[in-house]
Amino acid sequence: MxxxxxxxxxxxxxxxxxxxxxxxxxxxxxxxxxxxxxxxxxxxxxxxxxxxxxxxxxxxxxxxxxxxxxxxxxxxxxxxxxxxxxxxxxxxxxxxxxGDFVHTNDESINEIYFWGVGSGITPLISIIKEVLISNPLVQVNLIYGNKNFESTIFLDTINQLLVQYTSRLKVWHFHTQYTHDEKHHFVKSGRINQEFILNLLKDVAIEKTAHYICGPVDLKNTIKEALAVLECPKATIFSEDFELVKDPKDFEDILTQHVNIRFQGNDTLVEVLKGKSVLESALDAGIELPYSCQTGSCNTCKGKLKEGKMRMIGLAKDRDDLEKEDYLLCCSYPLTDNVYVEIGN
Ligand SMILES: Cc1cc2nc3c(=O)[nH]c(=O)nc-3n(C[C@H](O)[C@H](O)[C@H](O)COP(=O)(O)OP(=O)(O)OC[C@H]3O[C@@H](n4cnc5c(N)ncnc54)[C@H](O)[C@@H]3O)c2cc1C
Ligand code: FES
The missing domain is CATH 2.40.30.10 (Translation factors)
Known part of the structure; x- marks a missing residue:
């Protein structure tokens, strides 16, 4: 690294x-x-x-x-x-x-839909700018939810892009604090919803579209469910998670345990309180383990389980690339009191 x-x-x-x-x-x-x-x-x-x-x-x-x-x-x-x-x-x-939330140049795709809410716009605006410059044959659509225009990040940039790329960029705003304005007919009241999505995409060749989603879990689920109804290929749907959403049910059989962590050649016995990950507990104990996403998406916190049992909970993505003994410590919880993990040796 x-x-x-x-x-x-x-x-x-x-x-x-x-x-x-x-x-x-x-x-x-x-x-x-x-x-x-x-x-x-x-x-x-x-x-x-x-x-x-x-x-x-x-x-x-x-x-x-x-x-x-x-x-x-x-x-x-x-x-x-x-x-x-x-x-x-x-x-x-x-x-x-x-990060792998990136645009891959696929010639079969002629239209990209970007679905975002709030600060979820950040990676989307990055990809939108790149696609508008680098892929002149691709049509770009942004569907963007906020409270109102005052809280809309990059409103000026989006408006400038609309002027610069009039024929290739379309934008719909959704506002939860909506005020009717004759000038702004492209603003809709409420949240991005299934009815709107199905209507927007009803005459589109769905197999030629790609979709980038970034925002809260509700947004991701709404878009993915609507795209499933339209039989959009899963391979062209990409999403980025800013936050790990924990389901308390997953933690019912997890107890407070002690975990031995070997980091840079030193062993430390760390108390891992019920509900806290091994990574969080190590950081609390002053062990500066490497980490980044804390959503199980990167490999920065990857450790090797040498003894005992752990479970990974709440990973934002499928991680088929991990070996049996590989554990992402930001999403790892001990199941036994003899856990011994090694990282960064
Ligand atoms: C891949 C990735 C990309 C990201 N990109 C951006 C970005 O471009 N812009 C940006 O502002 N943030 C982004 N984030 C989120 C960012 O990394 C931090 O998690 C966020 O700034 C909160 O950190 P904090 O230390 O202030 O809050 P913490 O002290 O870590 O958390 C405080 C509380 O807020 C909750 N919380 C944590 N993150 C969020 C969140 N994003 N929204 C709402 N509640 C939250 C926690 O559950 C906790 O209860 C990204 C996260 C990931 C994983
Ligand atoms: S910090 Fe990215 S997978 Fe744990």
Whole structure:
């Protein structure tokens, strides 16, 4: 895993609770990335190292700077720290870009639909910009849910793109705090719903479409259910999860256990409280294990189970690539009191 340090060139206010950090490319080792991937930022906050992934809102073909867009999460440690503390000129530690929520150039696809809500727009706008520049034969559609225009991230950028790519880009806004305005007939009241999706796609050659979804789990389910009704091939549906959604039922037989963690040659016995992952417990105990997504999507926290039993819960994606003894510690919970895991040796 390569790490870099980046200098903050600008901090742009997008909405009342969202900012974009613009980073200068390093002088020598330029960072290569694909539209839709994410950058993992780390800060030491009150003595403890915190790490969080943020999707690129910039696109390699469109933007000179590396940009990530961060929304404040109520009580959120990292997002509030960034909003309150980060300044132009600051140096930030980042990991190399990761993520497979990217556009693959498939010649059979002539129309792409982007479905997003709130800060879910970040990877979508990155891919939209890239596709508009690099794939002139592809039609782009954005269906974007927010409270109202004031809270709509990248409204100006989207409006500029609409002018620049009049014939290739269409946008529908959904507002939960809707106010009727004759000028804005493309704004709909409420949430993105199945009826709208089925109607929008009813005359479309569905096998020639691709779909990118980023937003809360309800949005993902609504879109995927509607696309299933339309028999859209699963291979052309892509989604990105910002957050792991835990189902309390999955934790019924999990107990507080002690886990022995071997990291960089040192063994530490860590108490893993019921409901906390092995990764969270290790971080709480001051062991700075490597991690990024915390949704079971990357491999940064991958450890090897040497003894005992663990279960992985809530992975955002199918992980057929893992070996039997491989466990993603951000989603791992001990089932026995003799668990011994090794990471980063
Ligand atoms: C692949 C990936 C890409 C991401 N890209 C972006 C991005 O482009 N822009 C962006 O703003 N965020 C993005 N996130 C989310 C981001 O990494 C952090 O999780 C988020 O900023 C919250 O961190 P925090 O430390 O402030 O909150 P924490 O202190 O970690 O969490 C505080 C509370 O908020 C809840 N919470 C955590 N994340 C969210 C969330 N996203 N929405 C609502 N509640 C939440 C937690 O369950 C917890 O209860 C991305 C996440 C992933 C996995
Ligand atoms: S931190 Fe990405 S899989 Fe655990």
């Amino acid at each position: 390569k790490n870099y340090t980046l200098k903050v060139h600008d901090v742009k206010k997008e909405t009342q609770d969202t900012i974009t950090l613009c980073f200068k490319q390093p002088g020598l080792r330029k960072i290569k990335y694909q539209a839709g991937q994410y950058l993992t930022l780390s800060f030491r906050i009150n003595g403890r190292k915190y790490t969080r992934p943020y999707s690129f809102s910039s696109a390699p073909s469109a933007d000179a700077f590396l940009e990530t867009t961060i929304k404040r999460v109520p009580e959120g440690v990292f997002s509030n720290y960034v909003h309150d503390s980060i300044q132009v000129g600051d140096i930030v530690e980042v990991m190399e870009p990761m």
